[in-house]
Amino acid sequence: MTTADSAPTALRPHAEEAFAEELRALEAADDRPRPPRWRMSPWAVSCYLLGGTLPDGTVISPKYVGPRRVVEVAVSTLATDRALLLLGVPGTAKTWVSEHLAAAVSGDSTLLVQGTAGTAEEAVRYGWNYARLLTAGPSREALVPSPVMRAMSEGLTARVEELTRMPADVQDSLITILSEKTLPVPELGQEVQAVRGFNIVATANDRDRGVNELSSALRRRFNTVVLPLPATAEAEVEIVARRVAQLGRSLDLPPLPDGVAEIRRVVTVFRELRAGATEDGRTKLKSPSGTLSTAELISVVTGGLALAAHFGDGVLRADDVAAGVVGAVVRDQAADSVVWQEYLETVVREREGWKDFYRACREAAA
Numbered sequence: 384m385t386t387a388d389s390a391p392t393a394l395r396p397h398a399e400e401a402f403a404e405e406l407r408a409l410e411a412a413d414d415r416p417r418p419p420r421w422r423m424s425p426w427a428v429s430c431y432l433l434g435g436t437l438p439d440g441t442v443i444s445p446k447y448v449g450p451r452r453v454v455e456v457a458v459s460t461l462a463t464d465r466a467l468l469l470l471g472v473p474g475t476a477k478t479w480v481s482e483h484l485a486a487a488v489s490g491d492s493t494l495l496v497q498g499t500a501g502t503a504e505e506a507v508r509y510g511w512n513y514a515r516l517l518t519a520g521p522s523r524e525a526l527v528p529s530p531v532m533r534a535m536s537e538g539l540t541a542r543v544e545e546l547t548r549m550p551a552d553v554q555d556s557l558i559t560i561l562s563e564k565t566l567p568v569p570e571l572g573q574e575v576q577a578v579r580g581f582n583i584v585a586t587a588n589d590r591d592r593g594v595n596e597l598s599s600a601l602r603r604r605f606n607t608v609v610l611p612l613p614a615t616a617e618a619e620v621e622i623v624a625r626r627v628a629q630l631g632r633s634l635d636l637p638p639l640p641d642g643v644a645e646i647r648r649v650v651t652v653f654r655e656l657r658a659g660a661t662e663d664g665r666t667k668l669k670s671p672s673g674t675l676s677t678a679e680l681i682s683v684v685t686g687g688l689a690l691a692a693h694f695g696d697g698v699l700r701a702d703d704v705a706a707g708v709v710g711a712v713v714r715d716q717a718a719d720s721v722v723w724q725e726y727l728e729t730v731v732r733e734r735e736g737w738k739d740f741y742r743a744c745r746e747a748a749a
């Protein structure tokens with residue numbers, strides 16, 4: 384535990400801070416050509432994302448667990464004049480990958496525009512400091528650049544989160560930026576030209592389709608890379624265990640000695656309900672309305688770990704995760720609790736070695 388008088392630390396440091404040592408080691412070991420303004424070569428960026436061991440023995444932890452090719456296409460897109468769109472269902476690490484890409488390519492993951500229904504054009508282009516505007520009139524000093532404008536003038540990576548949630552006209556303000564690589568400022572009779580190294584990583588949710596469809600003019604400016612759900616239960620367990628260990632460290636939770644068995648069980652429940660069938664394929668199941676994403680798995684297990692650490696003996700057990708599992712599955716009380724009860728009684732109850740989990744889930748639902 385941290386002592387009361389130590390300096391406050393950020394609850395969630397940016398990727399470039401949290402992994403500063405790995406990034407430094409990669410930069411030092413990297414002798415391949417770097418695109419203009421890139422902190423390291425495309426090869427080193429993909430090693431940072433996928434993990435590996437450097438010639439001097441430094442271990443680079445994997446950030447993304449998934450197909451190597453997905454990462455390679457994403458990284459090489461950023462070295463071209465096309466922007467990158469990461470597409471996928473919720474919880475497939477779109478935001479996570481975008482942050483790590485920006486950290487490795489530009490050393491700065493903070494040039495971020497969050498897309499919502501209320502995102503205004505100023506967030507993508509520029510705004511004005513009204514006090515300055517009134518005293519000095521329209522001038523460079525009164526202009527407030529957006530993160531995208533800053534990335535353009537400094538040759539860095541800008542991030543646009545949830546692109547398809549932004550109103551269509553705001554999305555379209557990206558078209559000139561991406562095709563002409565310039566941002567006109569008519570009020571000043573000037574423009575900001577993008578310098579080499581500038582690019583954009585956007586993310587969009589598969590399920591948002593139809594909310595604000597990406598215009599075809601804009602879509603053409605992006606290379607789309609789809610991030611898949613974890614292919615196997617083993618891969619998903621690895622993702623969850625790794626991320627929970629990281630989160631646990633930053634929350635000062637004790638390390639997890641025997642937690643992987645319990646993680647494997649929760650992963651099984653999520654995957655079976657998501658797929659609508661048991662792992663052996665013998666029993667068909669109904670799927671609940673929620674997404675049951677890997678991200679939700681991570682928060683269920685982290686919550687369980689906190690319970691085990693503070694109120695149990697530090698070992699993650701069924702009753703530490705049961706309430707979290709039921710909460711994630713039963714989102715819509717009416718429809719989902721039927722689905723859950725059926726799964727509980729036909730699958731969980733009958734499964735060898737799952738008695739404790741069955742009991743814990745029944746208690747959690749009571």
Ligand SMILES: Nc1ncnc2c1ncn2[C@@H]1O[C@H](COP(=O)(O)OP(=O)(O)O)[C@@H](O)[C@H]1O
Binds near residue numbers: 477677681
């Ligand atoms: N394939 C994966 N590899 C590594 N981490 C993953 C993977 N899939 C999900 N995660 C984890 O899930 C969490 C949520 O991901 P996030 O980027 O917020 O999802 P999205 O933006 O796609 O909804 C992150 O903490 C990330 O570590």
Ligand SMILES: [Mg+2]
Binds near residue numbers: 477478479586
């Ligand atoms: Mg996201």
